[in-house]
Amino acid sequence: MAIAKNPFYYGGVAEETYFCNRVNEIEVLKRDISNGLNILIYAPRRFGKTSLILKTLKELKNRYIFMDLMGITDEIEFINAYFNAISTSLETTTEKTVRYFKKVLKIKPNINVAFDMDGSPSYSLSFTRSEKENVLEEIMDIPFKHAEYSKEIPIVVLDEFQEISKLNLEEKLRSKIQLHGNKISYIFLGSKKSIIKKLFFNKNSAFYKSVKHxxxxxxxFSEWSSFIKKGFNNNGRKIDDEFIKRTLKISKGFPYYTQQIAYELFNSCDFTSGVNDLLMKRTLQSILDREEDLFLQEWENLSLNQRKALKLIIVAKGDNLYEGKVMDQFNLNNSSLKKAVEGLVNKDVIDKSGKWYYLQDPMLEYYIKERLI
Ligand SMILES: Nc1ncnc2c1ncn2[C@@H]1O[C@H](COP(=O)(O)OP(=O)(O)OP(=O)(O)O)[C@@H](O)[C@H]1O
Ligand SMILES: [Mg+2]
Structure with a gap:
């Protein structure tokens, strides 16, 4: 029997039928990008930032330069990765690309082209140390020059932008980006709120008030419900509302986990019976088993008081943390709890919404509830 195709997906970029909703966000993004605004999107890991921006860009049909900063370890790597991102966005032959850069670059670095297994080129530059500053400036100006003569607004996406602070490049980038005004739309994506806040919201920081957030x-939930229901029904499986509700109660609508639970439920249920109680329990347990190493690693990175505070936040449902009884239950006092909460915020484990504290990762919360409390 042929294996049924799973209508859910988790891990990489969500596209096409795997992409759910975000209609308003896409509309806002399209308008802002078309006006040359610089935009900041930050959200926890696996929240759908990259999927959202790639879907928007696909709909816009503009040319764009996409660069992921994760894994870049110094300025020279940054220059080469940026140069490669620009070159590959040109979508023309390698000869034309090389000729083009030889013409537009004032300094004359060697342009190297390598081909991977499927024949797609990747570009890099060779230059001397003393040329480094100028090369960076020139590379950053290429989209700007392109904008001047093509009259279109180039879009530059810098994914995992928080990494820039490790490279010490924020000042240099900021001074260039500022000069590009609304001729280029820069989109900054970031997943470490603590660092992103320092880069963009701190009065003394390089990118202060330079972007639309x-x-x-x-x-x-309503979007997810119909997405999940349709996924099951259109592919010959059954799921009752009760199980969709349970899925969303755990995932809280967090994209990665919602897809993960739906995917695994779909995989393990059969044509006739659909999802049932036992299957739901087993599926959740197996997800926890698989994520356990990762969650324990996060847990071990916390001090004992931070672990207590995390349990306290879960038990107190994020509200009235400093109430005597709950603090006693976890053997914490005002000052130790305050310090632990601050530490958890700085480590991007928890965040605050209004007066409520919550765990950024809903599956970690579920894991702690199930196995550590
Ligand atoms: N709009 C969406 N509809 C359905 N699923 C989505 C959507 N956005 C994200 N997802 C789910 O979340 C997963 C992670 O998405 P994505 O890689 O875009 O997130 P990210 O925030 O860029 O993550 P990272 O921080 O790891 O770079 C996807 O594999 C998919 O399962
Ligand atoms: Mg991403």
Whole structure:
């Protein structure tokens, strides 16, 4: 028997039928990008930032330069990765690309082209140390020059932008980006709120007040419900509302986990019976088993008081943390709890919404509830 195709997906970029909703965010993004605004999107890991931006860019049909900063370890690597991102976005032959750069670059670095297994080129530059500053400036100006003569607004996406602070490049980038005004739309994506805040919201920081901040939140339950229902029904499986509700109660609409639970439920249920109680329990347990190493690693990175505070936040449902009785239960006092909470915020484990504290990762919360409390 042929294996049924799973309508859910988790891990990489969500596209096509795997992409759910975010209609308003896409509309806002399209308008802002078309006006040359610089935009900041930050959200926890696996929240759907990259998927959202790639979907928007696909709909816009503009040319764009996409660079992921994760894994870049110094300025020279940054220059080469940026140069490669620009070159590959040109979508023309390698000969034309090389000729083009030889013409537009004032300094004359060697342009190297390598081909991977499927024949796609990757570009890099050779230059001397003393040329480094100028090369960076020139590379950053290429999209700007392109904008001047093509009259279109180039879009530059810098994914995992928090990494820039490790490279000490924020000042240099900021001074260039500022000069590019609304001729280029820069989109900064970031997943470490603590660092992103320092880069963009601190008065003395390089990018202070330089972007429009687009907050993205969890995908609403109603959207997920019909997405999950359709996924099952259109592919010959059954799921009752009760199990969708249970899925969303755990995932809280967090995209990665919603897809993960739906995917695994779909995989393990059969044509006739659909999802049932036992299957739901087993599926959740097996997800926890698989994520356990990762969660324990996070847990071990916390001090004992931070672990206590995390349990306290879960038990108190994020509210009234400093109430005597709950603090006693976890053997914490005002000052030790305050310090632990601050530490957890700085480590991007928890965040605050209004007066409520919550864990950024809903599956970690579920894990702690199930196995550590
Ligand atoms: N709009 C969406 N509809 C459905 N699923 C989504 C959507 N956005 C994200 N997902 C789910 O979340 C997963 C992670 O998405 P994505 O890689 O875009 O997130 P990210 O925030 O860029 O993550 P990272 O911080 O790891 O770079 C996807 O594999 C998919 O399962
Ligand atoms: Mg991403």
């Amino acid at each position: 687009l907050p993205i939140v969890e995908i609403p």
